[in-house]
Amino acid sequence: MSTGTTKLDVVVSDVVPVNDLVTRFHFRRRDGELLPTFSGGAHVVVEMRDGERTRLNPYSLMGSPLDTREYTISVRRDDVGRGGSLFMHRSVKPGLEMVISYPVNLFSLDLRAKKHLMLAGGIGITPFMAQTAQLAGEGGNFELHYTCRTASLGTYADVLRERYDRRVRLYHDDRDERIDLDRLLSTQPLGTHLYVCGPAGMINWVRDRAAALGWPLEAVHFEHFAAPQPGLPFDVTLAVSGKTIRVGSQQSLLEAIEAAGVDPPYLCRGGVCGQCETNVVSYDGKFVHNDHWLSEEDHRSGCKIMPCVSRFEGKSLVLER
């Protein structure tokens, strides 16, 4: 069991195709009890037993936090990814027993805000499904702007429009509809908090514009789960356990460490939470840092690495853990 990731034994209670790319999965507790409460924006890490391999992917909970009889996640199929989403789409059927982590929230609402402005891109809509449900229940003030490629890939756009009507604005890439971001950001009342979830490019664009327009950092929240990038295989020695292991090209360093029987801490598995931070004892080669956690200085120093997303190229690498 890893720090902060206590496990839940669940059974898949339903699998619902949503559109060409997205499928929704429902989980209930095997013992029939209620699931733990969570707040909008939380994710769970789903363990997938794929033959010899165990895959662990984080997915945002998209159901209402007011209903904990079941958890729901939506998974977008990625045909060129590392296989986790394909496994979910192909092999996960109703009745399958699975293990998921307790919910963790790295993208929570700041409830001191007078207004919540939400920007979603593509499958980045999922955390907002739960957040809007939470805010609507509390009579909160929110506005959601959602960009998708085409109307048919606007996952849950119809549900959201139905529930919240004018509080939801849709933008379709194929119709050349773009968010007028500068205007949107410049016309928000004082006390507004901004939340963005979507592709890295969108997150960077929104954060840059917000900063340039004078928004304080503390009012800008974002969530981006970077899938671990593939790369060249490399060897790593773990000083404390004295193990030397090989990290395969499609495997993350964290996954390799886990496969070797070490149980390192993690929360997001996407390079943003800081939980998996590990000290480098020595190295000869170069790091491929893919995380959003360490500072540039940390990256340059070669003293630290985030094993969930970062890789290494070179002769030798010794990590503390």
Add this chain to the structure above:
Amino acid sequence: MAAKSIISRPVYGTLSPQPGKHHLFIADAEGALAISEMAAKAPAGFFDGAEIVFIPGPDGKHIAALESLRPAQFHQAPSFASLLPRLKQTLSNAHMGLRLYLSGTEGLIGQAMQVALEAGVDHTSMQTEHRGSLARRMQCVHCKGITENVTTQPATCSHCGLLLLVRDHYSRRLAAFQGVCINAEDRGEIPPMEEAFP
């Protein structure tokens, strides 16, 4: 600059130009100097989107210096109380991206900050710089009355007349320091009064 002693004691910085288009300055007396010094570091056109609200104080200095920065708006007021309605109005019409710069006495910074926080301005959108008098805004913990511009230690409550020890204990909610009776055991005991917050 005011000394840092206990945790509730506010810490002030140095004004520096922030990104964004809308800048609101609120200053009293010597606080004007903090704005002028910051202006020297500001990018061209910075004051095109700026509003300066200034309480000059009795000697009426620094007005011309602030006007010469050519802010989009310049407004002068005799006291903080008199500019309060206007400030509230400005904030209720303002949008995210507004940056606030507060400079001058602690009383001014504290009270302006209080109004801004209530209007929804995040404290990280505010810059502060202490200038000029160390005079304190003090709340008497006994009668709850506020006495402005306290410069002595102990100080007399302007409401109930008790002789108060002015503590470093600061309340953000009230934007005031706490004053506690210094001779509660024996009112006849009158410690010497010193100029402590010039």
